[in-house]
Amino acid sequence: MSTTTAAPALATAKTAKPPNPARIRRRRRLAQWGFIAPAVIFMALFFGYPLVRNIVMSFQHYSPSTFFTGESPFNGTDNWSKVFNDELFGKALWHTILFTIGSLIGQFCIGLGLAVFFNRRFPLNGVLRSLILLPWLVPMVVSGVVWRRILDQDTGVLNSFLGTIGIGGDTPWLTSTSMALISVILVNIWIGIPFNMVILYGGLQEVPKELYEAASLDGASAWRTFRSITLPMLRPVITVVLVLGFMSTVKILDLILALTDGGPADSTQTLGTLTYQNSFVQLDFGAGAVVGNILILISAVFAVFYLRANRNEGK
Numbered sequence: 001m002s003t004t005t006a007a008p009a010l011a012t013a014k015t016a017k018p019p020n021p022a023r024i025r026r027r028r029r030l031a032q033w034g035f036i037a038p039a040v041i042f043m044a045l046f047f048g049y050p051l052v053r054n055i056v057m058s059f060q061h062y063s064p065s066t067f068f069t070g071e072s073p074f075n076g077t078d079n080w081s082k083v084f085n086d087e088l089f090g091k092a093l094w095h096t097i098l099f100t101i102g103s104l105i106g107q108f109c110i111g112l113g114l115a116v117f118f119n120r121r122f123p124l125n126g127v128l129r130s131l132i133l134l135p136w137l138v139p140m141v142v143s144g145v146v147w148r149r150i151l152d153q154d155t156g157v158l159n160s161f162l163g164t165i166g167i168g169g170d171t172p173w174l175t176s177t178s179m180a181l182i183s184v185i186l187v188n189i190w191i192g193i194p195f196n197m198v199i200l201y202g203g204l205q206e207v208p209k210e211l212y213e214a215a216s217l218d219g220a221s222a223w224r225t226f227r228s229i230t231l232p233m234l235r236p237v238i239t240v241v242l243v244l245g246f247m248s249t250v251k252i253l254d255l256i257l258a259l260t261d262g263g264p265a266d267s268t269q270t271l272g273t274l275t276y277q278n279s280f281v282q283l284d285f286g287a288g289a290v291v292g293n294i295l296i297l298i299s300a301v302f303a304v305f306y307l308r309a310n311r312n313e314g315k
Helices: 003-015 021-057 078-084 087-118 125-132 140-150 157-164 180-205 209-217 222-233 235-249 254-259 271-281 285-314
Strands: none
Touching: 021 285, 078 285, 087 125, 087 180, 087 235, 087 271, 125 180, 140 157, 140 180, 140 254, 180 235, 180 254, 209 222, 222 235, 235 285, 254 271, 271 285
């Protein structure tokens, strides 16, 4: 390259302005918002707006005529007072607590036992794990309809089997006020076991095998190894399983509707079914919105707990 050609290029390089840091930051910020904007818009339209609308509706007199007239006058806290003074709300809240706690304990204990069992190598391990996933893959309404047939007092498969072996054959699984809630809990446990097993099994895969080898060399028993190594190492996964399990169980509706429709005599009525009854059976949308807001609040509290627990584990 000749000196006459290189001179202008060198002069241009010397006179070129350095990049503006503020402009670069602004472009990066715009690019970041460009990626985030679709998710924000989606959340605002499909989660934010319904949530705000449900809160507003709980303070309105919202009736079927509102859909035609568009009139939904505010009535203050009348809907809230009506719900809290309703005896059925207290029953539904108590049933929700029993249903949630019973389901979580059963799902977690059996799921953890199966995860530990399948953590060992043996023939057909993968096949059996795949079969156990079936209850989780079947739609909940389908599971409810099938179990309603199985638990039928007169023609159910379970009572027929129990009668054949001489234990009994006329147990009112879904028609007794003392048995219906227990039966619904047992069915929900059956549905939720695969989820717990899969998540806990994945957590067990991350536990270093060297810890078990060291425990074996020290002569630790199986229970001591489980209590001192497995459970502490699974603590973050256990937190995720319990919190997510709670948030999905506390608002279950379709399973209970398919099994008992909240009966008999409201013995399986929960907050989820009460929301449905108020809104779509009695057409009292304001009261239904109140119960729905209570469910959202309960789920939000445990969501905050879940996020805090994850943040603490990360630290």
